[in-house]
Amino acid sequence: MARFIILSKFNSEGQQQLAKTRQLGALKAEVEALHGKLVEQYFLLGSFDIFSIVDVPDGEAAHLMTAGALTKRTIIPAIDMKLFTRLLGQTTETTGPHRWQISLPARIGRRLLRKQTFTGDVARWCKPYTVLGAENFDGLKGPAVFIANHASHLDSSALYCALPKRYQRRVAFGAAADRFYIKGRKGIKKQGWWFSLSSNSFPIKRGAGRSSLAHGEWLLEKKWSIVIFPEGARSSSGRLARFRVGPALLALAKDVPVVPMFMEGLAAIRPRGQKAQQVGAVTIRVGAPLRFPQGTDPSTATKAMEHAIDALRVEAKSARPPRPILEPVAVPTLVPSGLSLG
Amino acid sequence: MATYIMMTRLTDEGRKTLKERPQRLEEVNKEIEAMGGRISSQYAILGEWDFVTILDAPSNEVVARISVEMGARGTVQLTTMPAMTLSSFIGMLTAPK
Known part of the structure; x- marks a missing residue:
């Protein structure tokens, strides 16, 4: 809202x-x-x-x-006054990306944090959790770009859990630099390096064009897959926002397939701008991988990606069961004492 | 208590102060409360004005004083409009004469 x-x-x-x-x-x-x-x-x-x-x-x-x-x-x-004052005091300088994120120690650390970062939330809040079209992952080999609609902070966890094991081990998430990689924020869990470590994120400067994709290209070269939300922000309207061209540029530059996914139900669990969460049904639809021939125009590829996700959205809409009645539950505080999430 | 809508525009000097000391915003709010006003909500806005404040104050005189005190610093320009809740306005309109 x-x-x-x-x-x-x-x-x-x-x-x-x-x-x-x-x-x-x-x-x-x-x-x-x-x-x-x-x-x-x-x-x-x-x-x-x-x-x-x-x-x-x-x-x-x-x-x-x-x-x-x-x-x-x-x-x-x-603009809410508290938010405005906070933004005024905040620098626009960002940190990252961190190449160490694919090193062995980082991977071990991430494995230890996996439940806290990804799987715990999904097990707790996404009930029932359904993945449809997982057979589309079958023929997939090597690095890929996974794209999905974006409506909630839980999206990356839900998407991660839908991926086959071989991809879970080698996947990185494109994250908004101006939100997750701001320099000098207080609290460990707000630092850019924390996101690089725990969720294997890397910063994407929104609107910076190709220059912000260099690290993504590097990851694909190193045979790591990438998750990007092409809407560029969470959408709260229930419709798909216009897709950014970045994911297409990445896929075309490194000649990797793009896997469209549509996630449903996450906005109801934690709507944009809210902290309270409630248990809800989540359905993830996986579409057939898109492969673009050399020389495809990035905007054509972006359009194709948009169509693929929209087709999944239409499919989801026609299959939607009546909405269950949900009980709101307070968010658990997962923060150890001494740390502040603000 | 009556309600007032205060539209505020920063002057060049006000903008400078705000950039250097963002916490000044909260201090201003405290001063308004000290003069007898009560801030019920406040937003930073885009467009012709910079801030809008919904203010409860006991009388026009108190609001006038706030307006002068704030304006005298040269950091903001204020436009204050008396407001009433829509339901009481409609109530007044439909009340028998």
């Missing part, structure tokens, strides 16, 4: 309507139709008539609200 402030001013028709019907509430219905929530609303004296705070799934939904029939609306993205 994204928060927006809406400043509305009645047009003359709106004023007439208000005087006549003495009713307001068009916005509330609109926001709810967009699966959003009206947080607060005030009537103002001054340059605007109504001040509203709304939560809607994304910026696109916010765009849909600009056309009010009775009011002229100014829609303003709002």
Whole structure:
């Protein structure tokens, strides 16, 4: 969900309507139709008539609200003040990548942390956990790029558990540099090197183009596979966001197959922006690997990847059972004393 | 207590201060509370203004004072608008005369 402030001013028709019907509430219905929530609303004296705070799934939904029939609306993205202050104090410098992440000691360390990083969460929260189309992994040999939709922090764990053992041992995750690899954050579990060690992540600078993919190419050369979420961020709308071109560039540069996967149910376990988790059903659909001939245009390959995942999404949608009733459960604190997750 | 919406725009100087000392934001909030206001929510926003604060204060006079005190530092420009909850506004509209 994204928060927006809406400043509305009645047009003359709106004023007439208000005087006549003495009713307001068009916005509330609109926001709810967009699966959003009206947080607060005030009537103002001054340059605007109504001040509203709304939560809607994304910026696109916010765009849909600009056309009010009775009011002229100014829609303003709002940032939580605590987050804003924290961001102000934070550097934009990032760390990594770490080549030692594929060394033997790092692999041993990661194996020891595996339950905490990947399998524990899936065993605890993803019930039942189903993988469909796993036979698509059968013919797969050597490094590959795994791509999937991205809706939750649990996605990488869920995806990891769906991979065959031979890939689990040699897989790295592309992670947003501006989130996981910020320099100088406090607490061990917020350090870039921690993510490199525990989940075998490597930083990808969003929007930096080919330059941020060098480490990914290096990993593929070393026969390691890569997981990337081509949407470039978690999507909270339930739809697929536009795919970034990075995964295609990697696959084309190193001539490796791309395996499309669609994961369903994870957003309900831990929606974006929330800390509380609840047990839920997870279904992962694996599509047939895509192989691109030499010289394929990256944007064509990206389109093909987008289509492949969308086809899995459509398949999932048509097979969806009625939604079970879920009990919310508080998140367990897994942090040893003395460490702070903030 | 009445509710007010305070739209704030940083001046060049305010922007500098904020970059150097981000924690200044919280200190300002404490000062507002010391003058009798109560901040119920606050956001950094994109667009014409930099921040919006929903403020509860006992009277227009208190808000005017906050406005002058804050403005006098030259770090922010404020626009404060009296607000009332939509339900009480509708209640007022539909009340028999």
